[in-house]
Amino acid sequence: MNDIVILGATGKTGRRVVELLRAEGRQIRPASRSSEVRFDWSDAATWEGVLTGARSMYLVAPEDPALVRDFVKRAEGVERFVVLSGRGLEHVGGEAFRGMAAAEEAVRESGAEWTILRANNFNQNFDEYTWREPLLAGRLALPAGDVPEPFVDVHDIAAVAARVLTEGGHAGRVYELSGPRGLTFGEAVWVIAQAAGREIEYVELTPEAYRAELLAEGLPTEVADELGAMFAMMREGHLAEPTDGVQRVLGRPPVSFEDYAARAWA
Numbered sequence: 001m002n003d004i005v006i007l008g009a010t011g012k013t014g015r016r017v018v019e020l021l022r023a024e025g026r027q028i029r030p031a032s033r034s035s036e037v038r039f040d041w042s043d044a045a046t047w048e049g050v051l052t053g054a055r056s057m058y059l060v061a062p063e064d065p066a067l068v069r070d071f072v073k074r075a076e077g078v079e080r081f082v083v084l085s086g087r088g089l090e091h092v093g094g095e096a097f098r099g100m101a102a103a104e105e106a107v108r109e110s111g112a113e114w115t116i117l118r119a120n121n122f123n124q125n126f127d128e129y130t131w132r133e134p135l136l137a138g139r140l141a142l143p144a145g146d147v148p149e150p151f152v153d154v155h156d157i158a159a160v161a162a163r164v165l166t167e168g169g170h171a172g173r174v175y176e177l178s179g180p181r182g183l184t185f186g187e188a189v190w191v192i193a194q195a196a197g198r199e200i201e202y203v204e205l206t207p208e209a210y211r212a213e214l215l216a217e218g219l220p221t222e223v224a225d226e227l228g229a230m231f232a233m234m235r236e237g238h239l240a241e242p243t244d245g246v247q248r249v250l251g252r253p254p255v256s257f258e259d260y261a262a263r264a265w266a
């Protein structure tokens with residue numbers, strides 16, 4: 001029975017969870033707006049299709065905290081939730097990341113088994129997401145300070161999620177997932193530039209200049225605020241220490257940034 005539901009099944013982590021579980025021959029149900037099972041957080045009529053018969057679920061939260069609270073309340077048959085979340089959430093001010101915080105809270109109160117995966121910034125933000133275009137253009141400018149960030153590889157997050165979804169012994173645990181060592185953004189860009197064989201500059205911005213750049217690019221104010229709050233939290237050092245979450249679950253060290261860069265940027 002395809003009773004393992006993967007939300008965010010086309011995303012950076014979800015699609016790799018899907019691949020890993022398929023390779024193990026598991027019967028799974030990938031769900032998102034463009035997946036085999038159509039699921040849209042903003043259309044509650046689509047929720048039934050993922051909730052009926054679901055026993056385990058990889059939960060990538062929506063931004064709206066009310067939606068995830070409501071959804072988890074309706075997910076009475078789900079026996080195990082594995083929630084993707086972010087490290088340092090409790091130190092982020094304002095309205096940022098409320099959906100993930102609500103998802104954590106909702107599963108803790110659900111009565112089901114739960115495991116929370118609190119990840120550092122992903123390696124793949126550099127090549128599959130926000131920082132790809134600036135890097136290809138030769139200039140990444142952020143207000144990251146000189147605090148190291150132990151970026152985590154989404155392959156590790158997916159491997160941990162696949163394991164926790166399918167084996168016992170992880171209930172009630174919060175795994176903090178990071179890479180093996182911290183790099184400043186300047187160092188990370190240097191590693192990528194070496195792997196890619198091209199010149200890429202890292203520019204340190206003030207928080208005000210970063211916000212102005214984001215707004216000039218046409219990003220909504222809320223997104224600029226959320227990103228500003230995230231970098232403020234990172235500059236305070238809340239994410240800087242590497243964690244042992246990947247090692248604890250998988251029994252092997254996490255992928256290094258150098259290996260990631262060689263694979264993605266060569």
Ligand SMILES: NC(=O)c1ccc[n+]([C@@H]2O[C@H](COP(=O)([O-])OP(=O)(O)OC[C@H]3O[C@@H](n4cnc5c(N)ncnc54)[C@H](OP(=O)(O)O)[C@@H]3O)[C@@H](O)[C@H]2O)c1
Pocket residue numbers: 007008009010011012013014031032033034035039040041042060061084085086087100119120121122125
């Ligand atoms: N990037 C980081 O460094 C980082 C670090 C820690 C935590 N996180 C958290 O990770 C989460 C994102 O996970 P990810 O990177 O694996 O995913 P992602 O690459 O951002 O992709 C988003 C996924 O959600 C689906 N989706 C988008 N809108 C939807 C909607 N209205 N209804 C249903 N599904 C929807 C998308 O598929 P469709 O388009 O097909 O619907 C896609 O599968 C966020 O909560 C983020 O805060 C990110």
